[in-house]
Amino acid sequence: MEENTVKPGLFEKGGKFGWLHSTVDAFDTFLRVPATVTAKGSHVRDAIDIKRVMIIVVLALVPAALFGMWNVGYQHDLAVGDLPGFWNQFWWGFLKVLPLFLVSYIVGLAIEFAGAQIKGEEVNEGYLVSGFLIPLIVPVDVPLWMLAVAVAFAVIFGKEVFGGTGMNFLNPALLARAFLFFSYPSKMSGSEVWIAHRCGADAISGATPLTFMGDGMNALGAGGYTFWNMFAGTIPGSVGETSVIAILIGAFIILWTGVASWKVMVSSVAGALLVGWIGNLCGITDIPAYYQLVMGGFAFGTVFMATDPVTSAQTETGKWIYGFLVGALCITVRFFNPGYAEGMMLAILLMNTFAPLIDHCVTSSAAKRRAKKVSIV
Amino acid sequence: MSNKIYLKKGLNIPISGEAALETKKKIVPDVVAVKPTDFKGFSPRLLVKEGDKVLAGSPVLADKQNPDIMLTSPVSGTVKEIARGEKRKLLAVLVEADGEGQSVDFGAKDPSGLSSDEVKEALLKSGLWPSIVQRPYGIIADTAVTPKAVFVSAFSTAPLAADCEYAFKDELEAVQAGITAMSRIAKVHVCVNSESSIFAKLSDATVHTVVAKKHPAGNVGVQISHLSPIKKGETVWTLNLLSLAAIGKLFKTGKLVLERKVAVTGPAAKEPAYCQALPGTPAKALAGQLDPDVEIRFISGDVLSGENIGADGYLGFFDNQLTLVKEGRERELLGWANPLRFNQFSSSMAYFSWLLPKKKYNMDTNTHGGVRAFVCSDVYGKVLPMDLFPVYLIKACLAGDIDKMEQFGIYEVLPEDLALCEFVDPSKNDIQAIIGKGIDLMLKEMA
Numbered sequence: 001m002e003e004n005t006v007k008p009g010l011f012e013k014g015g016k017f018g019w020l021h022s023t024v025d026a027f028d029t030f031l032r033v034p035a036t037v038t039a040k041g042s043h044v045r046d047a048i049d050i051k052r053v054m055i056i057v058v059l060a061l062v063p064a065a066l067f068g069m070w071n072v073g074y075q076h077d078l079a080v081g082d083l084p085g086f087w088n089q090f091w092w093g094f095l096k097v098l099p100l101f102l103v104s105y106i107v108g109l110a111i112e113f114a115g116a117q118i119k120g121e122e123v124n125e126g127y128l129v130s131g132f133l134i135p136l137i138v139p140v141d142v143p144l145w146m147l148a149v150a151v152a153f154a155v156i157f158g159k160e161v162f163g164g165t166g167m168n169f170l171n172p173a174l175l176a177r178a179f180l181f182f183s184y185p186s187k188m189s190g191s192e193v194w195i196a197h198r199c200g201a202d203a204i205s206g207a208t209p210l211t212f213m214g215d216g217m218n219a220l221g222a223g224g225y226t227f228w229n230m231f232a233g234t235i236p237g238s239v240g241e242t243s244v245i246a247i248l249i250g251a252f253i254i255l256w257t258g259v260a261s262w263k264v265m266v267s268s269v270a271g272a273l274l275v276g277w278i279g280n281l282c283g284i285t286d287i288p289a290y291y292q293l294v295m296g297g298f299a300f301g302t303v304f305m306a307t308d309p310v311t312s313a314q315t316e317t318g319k320w321i322y323g324f325l326v327g328a329l330c331i332t333v334r335f336f337n338p339g340y341a342e343g344m345m346l347a348i349l350l351m352n353t354f355a356p357l358i359d360h361c362v363t364s365s366a367a368k369r370r371a372k373k374v375s376i377v
Numbered sequence: 378m379s380n381k382i383y384l385k386k387g388l389n390i391p392i393s394g395e396a397a398l399e400t401k402k403k404i405v406p407d408v409v410a411v412k413p414t415d416f417k418g419f420s421p422r423l424l425v426k427e428g429d430k431v432l433a434g435s436p437v438l439a440d441k442q443n444p445d446i447m448l449t450s451p452v453s454g455t456v457k458e459i460a461r462g463e464k465r466k467l468l469a470v471l472v473e474a475d476g477e478g479q480s481v482d483f484g485a486k487d488p489s490g491l492s493s494d495e496v497k498e499a500l501l502k503s504g505l506w507p508s509i510v511q512r513p514y515g516i517i518a519d520t521a522v523t524p525k526a527v528f529v530s531a532f533s534t535a536p537l538a539a540d541c542e543y544a545f546k547d548e549l550e551a552v553q554a555g556i557t558a559m560s561r562i563a564k565v566h567v568c569v570n571s572e573s574s575i576f577a578k579l580s581d582a583t584v585h586t587v588v589a590k591k592h593p594a595g596n597v598g599v600q601i602s603h604l605s606p607i608k609k610g611e612t613v614w615t616l617n618l619l620s621l622a623a624i625g626k627l628f629k630t631g632k633l634v635l636e637r638k639v640a641v642t643g644p645a646a647k648e649p650a651y652c653q654a655l656p657g658t659p660a661k662a663l664a665g666q667l668d669p670d671v672e673i674r675f676i677s678g679d680v681l682s683g684e685n686i687g688a689d690g691y692l693g694f695f696d697n698q699l700t701l702v703k704e705g706r707e708r709e710l711l712g713w714a715n716p717l718r719f720n721q722f723s724s725s726m727a728y729f730s731w732l733l734p735k736k737k738y739n740m741d742t743n744t745h746g747g748v749r750a751f752v753c754s755d756v757y758g759k760v761l762p763m764d765l766f767p768v769y770l771i772k773a774c775l776a777g778d779i780d781k782m783e784q785f786g787i788y789e790v791l792p793e794d795l796a797l798c799e800f801v802d803p804s805k806n807d808i809q810a811i812i813g814k815g816i817d818l819m820l821k822e823m824a
């Protein structure tokens with residue numbers, strides 16, 4: 001039998017540095033699986049734990065992050081023309097995006113660790129994912145201090161006040177984005193923010209495809225957007241949201257491993273297509289419904305944010321309803337709010353709020369049905 | 378009328394150490410324990426003191442609330458010790474066996490000619506009444522209640538469980554007599570796993586076929602929920618095959634015969650096989666030779682919902698399985714991040730166990746992670762073939778909300794039915810303990 005050798009008694013509860021217990025424990029269990037054995041109930045357990053679940057989501061986000069880094073450089077090169085070659089563009093983008101990751105993780109994890117320390121609990125792994133998501137859903141030029149404030153707000157008021165990962169009802173990463181959007185709108189929308197260091201290079205428009213939502217296909221085409229460049233992601237936008245290809249790779253990973261619900265993804269796409277089709281039919285827009293799937297943050301939101309198992313509906317029937325409404329609401333916002341056409345963030349946050357209600361309706365009706373069940377013997 | 382129940386959900390845990398279908402030896406223990414802790418809802422009062430002579434079938438303990446309910450000694454011998462735990466809680470009465478095998482004679486009877494009251498009286502006197510489990514709550518059956526029905530599962534799907542077809546192949550007549558006796562009290566339903574099962578031809582009972590390949594289809598709770606869901610105010614009884622065989626032998630021979638084939642199983646068992654033994658047999662005697670350098674957990678029952686009895690413990694009354702598992706105190710380096718980890722089983726696709734569907738794993742008792750709040754929402758329902766929302770029921774139990782517990786089906790479950798939810802839980806909550814606490818709260822509030 002092996003005793004704990006890494007964790008000195010100094011850091012155990014009651015020890016000299018006992019107040020650092022949560023921090024030491026977090027690093028210790030990060031390195032080595034804890035030696036805890038089952039106390040009650042099932043004597044053996046599945047090898048999966050929350051660390052594994054979270055690391056799989058991070059892995060699934062890596063393609064979108066890598067593409068986003070390259071695209072940051074590529075868009076800058078398109079606008080300014082000083083970055084020839086793939087690796088130049090990637091390296092430049094990497095250096096632009098890295099500070100976003102650093103700020104997100106340092107601020108977020110510091111609060112998480114402090115919170116766990118104060119409560120005397122183990123550090124939750126949830127922020128591993130939130131911290132990776134946040135840099136991918138903001139414009140690359142967002143000032144770092146704003147990002148830090150937004151992260152702090154999201155972690156404290158979106159998560160810790162409710163009791164940490166698993167207890168929150170709003171997606172923390174989206175909450176950070178919503179905070180930025182409503183507090184500093186000039187840095188979060190319009191056509192000025194999506195390309196790093198444009199330096200007044202007005203020859204090229206920095207607008208995202210959603211800017212043309214109100215104007216239709218001709219304007220979209222004139223802006224240089226085709227279905228295929230929006231699908232590939234070689235367009236301006238938030239760091240990680242542009243490439244549907246990279247997002248689909250991530251979707252495959254989290255669906256195959258069962259970490260995310262395919263029901264939410266399928267029904268969200270269905271909701272978006274239906275509303276997009278109706279809008280097209282009624283003449284609200286001449287943009288075909290399937291274009292909606294590759295524009296803006298829809299794909300990224302559907303795959304990585306709407307499927308957050310904590311803040312989405314918990315019941316299987318509820319997931320169909322929840323996902324459908326996320327997709328439908330997102331496109332509805334795009335139709336009727338051309339000024340700020342990115343509806344995905346608001347659609348998901350709104351449905352996060354309603355997810356418990358959906359689940360309540362599902363479970364109550366199931367209880368009524370169960371009460372009517374008759375014995376078959 | 379024979380029904381077929383089709384169940385798809387569930388999980389078979391590929392743990393190594395399945396018992397070979399041979400009975401190696403008959404264990405004649407020096408000491409046999411009568412454990413009141415095996416019976417939920419039994420508050421023991423001693424009827425014997427140290428040094429008293431007892432026969433197989435002599436009363437040893439009586440229930441304080443209902444003194445008619447008694448536990449009897451499975452062997453003849455001398456009361457050696459009254460084992461007590463914290464706060465003097467009575468843990469076991471240890472009887473030193475004299476090896477003479479003398480029994481109290483309760484008188485052989487033909488159960489088919491008896492009245493309900495005569496059957497009840499025989500069961501109470503012999504100490505077999507406590508082998509009837511009442512649902513909801515999984516407590517000793519109330520003598521004043523006539524149940525809606527009696528349910529029996531004639532197969533087990535639990536990990537490494539004793540093969541019923543093998544363990545009871547010589548006891549079919551006794552099981553039949555037991556069913557006939559119980560059918561004098563209420564309608565009996567037996568669930569078998571195939572129409573060719575040796576139990577499919579039992580009479581005096583309705584036989585149902587459960588078409589399923591995965592655990593927990595063999596759990597009687599799952600079967601009841603599909604045949605006749607328990608609603609508020611309803612009562613059903615369940616018996617396992619061991620109890621039915623003992624009841625049958627009681628009527629056929631007039632004696633209390635609790636001997637059974639016990640499967641000694643698990644990754645830490647040297648030679649997993651069957652042996653002939655009594656309930657209350659010391660775990661060490663059953664386990665045989667073990668590796669002295671390995672810390673081993675002795676589990677009476679299966680690895681999902683059996684009881685950790687310790688090396689000095691005794692086989693439980695309801696069990697015909699001893700599982701031996703290594704305590705998992707080793708610390709794997711970066712286990713959660715290791716992409717391969719081929720020696721660990723996971724039912725999720727997050728690891729690569731799915732590449733090796735035939736592999737059996739030497740599982741240990743490590744939790745493989747720290748306790749967290751519920752994060753994943755769909756992993757639990759996949760292993761529970763019942764019309765329930767497991768996480769909602771668990772949360773209602775945690776909150777102690779009686780109305781919600783009722784709404785989410787607390788009457789239909791025992792902790793064992795959600796054992797697989799606990800196994801697969803990435804958040805490592807002790808789900809069976811939570812359900813158990815919920816049931817205790819219901820018992821207190823509904824009393």
